[in-house]
Amino acid sequence: xxxxxxxxxxxxxxxxxxIALRNLARHKVKTILTxxxxxxxxxxxxxxxxxxxxxxxxxxxxxxxxxxxxxxxxTKLYFEKKDEMPSYENFTGWEEYHDALYTEGYVSAPRYxxxxxxxxxxxxxxxVFYGVDPAFEAETMRYVxxxxxxxxxxxxxFGIALGTYAxxxxxxxxxxxxxxxxxxxxxxxxxADDAEGNFIRSLYTAASKxxxxxxxxxxxxxxxxxxxxxxxxxxxxxxxxWNILDASGRNDVRINAVIDIKAAPETIRAGFAGEVxxxxxxxxxxxxxxxxxxxxxxxxxxxxxxxxxxxxEAGMMLEGAVTELVIREKNAPDSRLPGKxxxxxxxxxxxxxxxxxxGYVMPNELVVHTWEEYMQDYLGYEAMENTMPQAIAGLLLLxxxxxxxxxxLLAIMERTKETGMMRAMGMTDRQMILVYMLEAGFxxxxxxxxxxxxxxxxxxxxxxxxxxxxxxxxxMGGSGIGFRTTSSFRSLWNIPVIxxxxxxxxxxxxxxxxxxxxxxxxxxxxESLRFE
Numbered sequence: 083x084x085x086x087x088x089x090x091x092x093x094x095x096x097x098x099x100x101i102a103l104r105n106l107a108r109h110k111v112k113t114i115l116t117x118x119x120x121x122x123x124x125x126x127x128x129x130x131x132x133x134x135x136x137x138x139x140x141x142x143x144x145x146x147x148x149x150x151x152x153x154x155x156x157t158k159l160y161f162e163k164k165d166e167m168p169s170y171e172n173f174t175g176w177e178e179y180h181d182a183l184y185t186e187g188y189v190s191a192p193r194y195x196x197x198x199x200x201x202x203x204x205x206x207x208x209x210v211f212y213g214v215d216p217a218f219e220a221e222t223m224r225y226v227x228x229x230x231x232x233x234x235x236x237x238x239x240f241g242i243a244l245g246t247y248a249x250x251x252x253x254x255x256x257x258x259x260x261x262x263x264x265x266x267x268x269x270x271x272x273x274a275d276d277a278e279g280n281f282i283r284s285l286y287t288a289a290s291k292x293x294x295x296x297x298x299x300x301x302x303x304x305x306x307x308x309x310x311x312x313x314x315x316x317x318x319x320x321x322x323x324w325n326i327l328d329a330s331g332r333n334d335v336r337i338n339a340v341i342d343i344k345a346a347p348e349t350i351r352a353g354f355a356g357e358v359x360x361x362x363x364x365x366x367x368x369x370x371x372x373x374x375x376x377x378x379x380x381x382x383x384x385x386x387x388x389x390x391x392x393x394x395e396a397g398m399m400l401e402g403a404v405t406e407l408v409i410r411e412k413n414a415p416d417s418r419l420p421g422k423x424x425x426x427x428x429x430x431x432x433x434x435x436x437x438x439x440x441g442y443v444m445p446n447e448l449v450v451h452t453w454e455e456y457m458q459d460y461l462g463y464e465a466m467e468n469t470m471p472q473a474i475a476g477l478l479l480l481x482x483x484x485x486x487x488x489x490x491l492l493a494i495m496e497r498t499k500e501t502g503m504m505r506a507m508g509m510t511d512r513q514m515i516l517v518y519m520l521e522a523g524f525x526x527x528x529x530x531x532x533x534x535x536x537x538x539x540x541x542x543x544x545x546x547x548x549x550x551x552x553x554x555x556x557x558m559g560g561s562g563i564g565f566r567t568t569s570s571f572r573s574l575w576n577i578p579v580i581x582x583x584x585x586x587x588x589x590x591x592x593x594x595x596x597x598x599x600x601x602x603x604x605x606x607x608x609e610s611l612r613f614e
Contacts, residue, residue, distance in 0.1 A: 108614035113525065120529025120591065121536060124583050128537030129573075131583075133544060136573040141566035142419055145455055145460075147224040148377035149566070151408035152420035153429050153452045155179060155190070160405060161451055167210070169196040172403040173448060178309030179407055180218070182436025187412050188429065191215060191222040192404040194389060200244075203332065204253035211242075211337065213389040213400070222410050225375040231256045232324055232371035235388050241370035242335070242385040252385075254333050255372040256323055259289075262307045272330035285315050285323060333369040337387075338362075341398050363398050377566055409450070426450045459567070497515025501603075511603045518594045518599040530584035537580065544573035 146152055156164075161169035176192045183190050194213035199206050216236050220226040226234050232255065235241050249255040253264075260268065265286060273279035289308035327333060341361045367387065373380045380386075392398040411424050422428060430450045437444050455463065501514060548571055565571075 092190055098158075105535075113528075116525050117529040118533065120526055120587055121532040124530050124533025124541065124587050125537035127583050128534065128576075128580055129541050129544075131579050132541045132576050135576050136548075137542070137565050137567065137571050139419070139574065140571040143416065144377035144566045145457060146410075146420060147416050148375050149225075149379045150453050150456060151191075151222055151410045152414070152424035153409045153426060154456065155407040155409060155433070155448055155450050156405065157447050158449050159447075161449060162308060164363075166555050167195055167197055167405075167563065168342065169194070170465060172405045173399075173463065174402045174404075176402075176404045176407055177445075178440065178442055179433060179448075182433055182440060182442070182611075183407075183409060183429075184412075184436075185439065186432035186436045188432060189218070189222045189412055190407045190409045191218040192389060193219075193406050193408060194392060194398075194403065195405045195567055196339055196341065196398070198337055200248070200252065200385060200520070201336045201338065202252040202254050203334070205251070207248055207251050207383060209244075209337075209383050209385050211339065212384065212386045213392045213398070213404075214386050215389050219386075222408055224416060225377065225380040228373055228375035228380070229371040230374040231320060234371050234373075235386065236386050237390050239370060239388055240366070240391055241336075241368045242387045243368050243371035243373050244373040245381045245384045246372050247381055248383045248385065249369065249372045252335070254335065254369045256311065256320065256327065258311045260309055262288075264310055265309050268327075268332075272327050272332060278326055281319075282323060282326070285312055285319060286310060287312055303415070325441055328368070335367060335369055335607040337365040337367060337385075339365075339398065341400075365398070379566070420453065424452070426452050426455070449453040514603055515596060515599045519595045522595035523588055523592030527584075529591075530587035533587070534580055535583050537583075541573050541575070545575060548572035 157171045159171055160168055163171065172194065178530075180190050180192065192215055196211050196213075198209060198211055200209040216226075216234060220234070229243060230246065232243070234243050244252075244254065245257075250257065257264065257268065265283070269279045269282050273282060282360075286309040289310050339362075341363050373384075373386070375381055389400075389404070392400050393402065409429055411420075414424075426449075430444075433450070434444050504514065
């Protein structure tokens with residue numbers, strides 16, 4: 083009985099499915115239009131999801147690789163006040179922690195972070211300074227090789243590497259997009275003779291005469307033409323150009339900062355309850371490199387200076403103190419986001435083991451916090467930015483499903499007499515509902531399959547080549563659109579979403595047919611047969 087009952091159910095389902103497909107074939111125009119609406123909705127949803135997911139992953143990778151590593155070792159009080167950058171909440175003996183982490187499979191880089199003002203011959207700007215150990219910084223972070231002009235500082239250099247936007251603001255280093263008059267003023271300042279002046283001019287080309295949207299209402303003035311540094315300029319020519327500028331004093335800058343020091347410093351200064359003294363410090367240095375990395379933070383109002391020159395009174399009187407130790411797992415691929423092995427609990431346990439092997443104990447005042455704990459505000463912004471476009475795409479899908487519901491209702495209205503005849507011949511209301519649900523489900527299936535194909539087609543170039551929006555970032559002054567990327571990003575293949583959107587579109591399409599069908603079937607069979 084059970085086998086025969088299953089066989090009968092399969093037979094009925096097959097018959098109802100054929101009826102649904104026949105109805106779709108009889109009403110080709112409605113089938114095509116409704117399927118096309120679903121196709122576009124699914125394709126847009128797949129594209130937007132892959133696009134946003136790609137931006138999110140790229141931004142998170144940039145945060146980890148170029149800004150702050152997987153985690154930081156700091157004092158508890160520093161983390162609590164991190165937005166204030168309390169440089170007096172620091173610690174000494176970082177070498178012990180660095181060596182202990184290394185024995186446990188982690189690389190790390192010491193930093194002393196402080197705020198100050200950087201002054202050049204052309205003006206001044208607020209800057210966040212990072213005192214770093216160049217070798218350990220290069221081992222842990224990935225921004226170090228991204229020096230467009232000059233080089234990254236080495237131990238003993240009284241020089242800094244400056245973010246590209248700060249360099250443009252202070253008019254130091256090699257200008258990439260000066261106005262013609264600015265270039266002529268630079269030549270008058272730096273060039274020793276006409277030969278050097280002509281050499282500098284030869285490295286630039288005039289920008290396109292076409293006005294941008296931002297300049298459409300502006301009238302050209304003498305010397306206002308943009309000059310663009312040639313992309314094919316050789317490294318040797320750029321090095322010669324840099325030396326000319328350096329010899330002119332253009333790259334000479336002064337650091338002015340207030341260093342906060344706690345009285346009677348202990349090994350862990352943050353644990354000392356004494357008063358904080360404020361010491362004004364001034365340091366003459368040169369800009370010896372300009373950083374232009376894939377992440378906005380190193381390119382902004384930031385400067386990197388060797389940690390060793392900041393130690394005594396000639397520097398910043400740090401006396402071996404640092405504010406943080408940036409941590410990353412050894413040989414971690416740049417494409418991989420930190421996982422469980424780089425969580426605060428695992429790193430802390432590894433640090434304690436490494437210290438124990440060397441005969442040390444980790445002080446209670448020091449804590450490890452992951453990049454996610456530091457970036458809570460950004461992650462909240464990211465979630466908001468991710469939600470809005472996907473909500474719009476979801477609304478587009480909903481409108482398509484409402485269209486299906488309306489299409490099914492119109493189909494039922496047009497086929498009222500036909501529906502009455504089928505009910506009079508013995509087809510139950512449940513079977514009629516199932517026919518129309520199958521019909522809507524087939525519409526959803528056709529549309530979602532086509533949508534997946536179309537979505538993959540339009541997503542492919544974004545995955546393979548990405549989009550370069552560096553020009554837009556330049557217009558925005560390096561701030562970009564809120565995500566942590568400065569030039570380009572790629573979409574990605576989100577397979578669960580691609581498959582899931584097709585399944586969801588099919589199921590929801592089928593379900594959307596239930597309510598209009600159920601309402602239409604309330605009409606008595608006799609009235610259905612007389613319906614015109």
